[in-house]
Amino acid sequence: MKLSWNDVTPEPLVLNRRAVIAGLGLAAAGPALPARAAVDPGKPNSFEEITNYNNFYEFGFGKTDPAENAGALTTDPWAVDIGGMIDRPGSYSLADIAPANAVEDRIYRLRCVEAWSMVIPWQGVPLAGVLARVGVQPSAKFVEFQTLLRPEEMPEQRRRSLDWPYVEGLRLDEAMHPLTLLATGLYGKPLPNQNGAPIRLVVPWKYGFKSAKSLVRITLTDRQPVSTWQAMQPSEYGFYANVNPGVDHPRWSQATERPIGAGLFGGRKETLMFNGYADEVAHLYAGMDLARDY
Numbered sequence: 001m002k003l004s005w006n007d008v009t010p011e012p013l014v015l016n017r018r019a020v021i022a023g024l025g026l027a028a029a030g031p032a033l034p035a036r037a038a039v040d041p042g043k044p045n046s047f048e049e050i051t052n053y054n055n056f057y058e059f060g061f062g063k064t065d066p067a068e069n070a071g072a073l074t075t076d077p078w079a080v081d082i083g084g085m086i087d088r089p090g091s092y093s094l095a096d097i098a099p100a101n102a103v104e105d106r107i108y109r110l111r112c113v114e115a116w117s118m119v120i121p122w123q124g125v126p127l128a129g130v131l132a133r134v135g136v137q138p139s140a141k142f143v144e145f146q147t148l149l150r151p152e153e154m155p156e157q158r159r160r161s162l163d164w165p166y167v168e169g170l171r172l173d174e175a176m177h178p179l180t181l182l183a184t185g186l187y188g189k190p191l192p193n194q195n196g197a198p199i200r201l202v203v204p205w206k207y208g209f210k211s212a213k214s215l216v217r218i219t220l221t222d223r224q225p226v227s228t229w230q231a232m233q234p235s236e237y238g239f240y241a242n243v244n245p246g247v248d249h250p251r252w253s254q255a256t257e258r259p260i261g262a263g264l265f266g267g268r269k270e271t272l273m274f275n276g277y278a279d280e281v282a283h284l285y286a287g288m289d290l291a292r293d294y
C-alpha cells in the first residue's frame with residue numbers, strides 16, 4: 001500500500017523546519033521564528049566520528065565493532081510493517097515512508113546514557129506525518145518499534161547476548177512530536193549500516209538507546225511497550241529515558257557529558273534537561289514525577 005504525501009504538512013513541522021534552518025545559520029526566509037524555536041544544537045561532529053563511535057549491539061559491544069562488522073548487513077530490499085491500531089496496516093517500502101521530496105534536514109544533539117554526546121546532521125521524515133497517513137485509531141496510546149532480527153548477518157544475535165530483537169517504545173504523543181524523526185540519512189548520504197540503515201528512529205530529548213536502529217516493525221498499541229533495556233535491567237533503564245541531569249543512573253551521574261571529538265582539553269559539558277529541547281517537549285511531562293518515571 002502506498003502512503004501519499006497529498007496531506008498538507010502539519011503546521012508544527014513547518015515551524016520546526018524554519019527553526020532548524022535558523023539554527024544552522026542559513027537564510028531563514030519568511031516570518032520571524034516562533035517562540036518555541038529549536039535550540040542551537042552546536043557544531044556537528046565529523047562523519048568519521050559519527051560513523052566510528054557507535055552503539056549497535058547486534059554487531060558487538062565495542063564502539064568500533066559496528067563500523068567493523070555491519071558492512072555485511074543487507075538493507076535492500078527493505079520493508080517496514082506498520083500495524084496494530086491503525087486504519088491502513090501493511091508492509092511499507094522506504095520510498096513509501098520517506099519519499100525523497102519529503103525528507104528534511106535536522107541537526108540534533110545525541111546524548112547517550114553512557115554520558116557521551118554528539119551532534120549529528122540527519123536526514124529523515126517526521127514520524128508524525130507517517131503515523132497520520134496510516135490512520136492512528138483513537139484506542140492507540142503507545143508505539144512499539146521493533147528492529148531487525150537476522151542472526152545470519154548480526155553476530156551478537158547468534159550469541160544471544162541480549163533478548164533480541166531490540167525493541168523500543170514511545171507514548172503516542174512523544175511519537176507524534178514534531179522533533180521525532182525517522183532518519184534515512186546523515187551528512188546527505190544514505191544512513192551508514194552502523195548508524196541503523198536503512199531507517200532508524202531519532203528522539204533527540206531521550207537517551208540514545210531510545211533511537212532504535214534498522215527498524216522493521218512499528219506497532220500502535222494501547223499497552224505500554226517493554227523496551228529491551230527495561231526488560232534487561234528495570235532498575236537502571238526506564239520506559240521514558242528522558243535526558244535528565246537531575247536523575248542519575250544508579251551507577252553514575254547524568255549531570256555532565258563528554259562531547260565526542262572535543263579533544264583532550266575540550267572538557268565535559270553540563271547536560272541540559274531534555275538534552276536542550278525542554279522548551280519544545282517539557283509540556284509532554286507536565287505533572288509527572290520524572291524521578292519515578294525515569
Ligand code: MTE
Nearest residue numbers: 054055056057147166195208209211212213
Ligand atoms: N538500535 C539497535 N537496533 N541496537 C542497538 O544496540 N543502540 C542504541 C541506539 N539504537 C542500539 C540501537 C544506543 S545505546 C545508542 S546511544 C544509539 O543507538 C547510538 O546511535 P549512533 O551509533 O547512530 O550514534
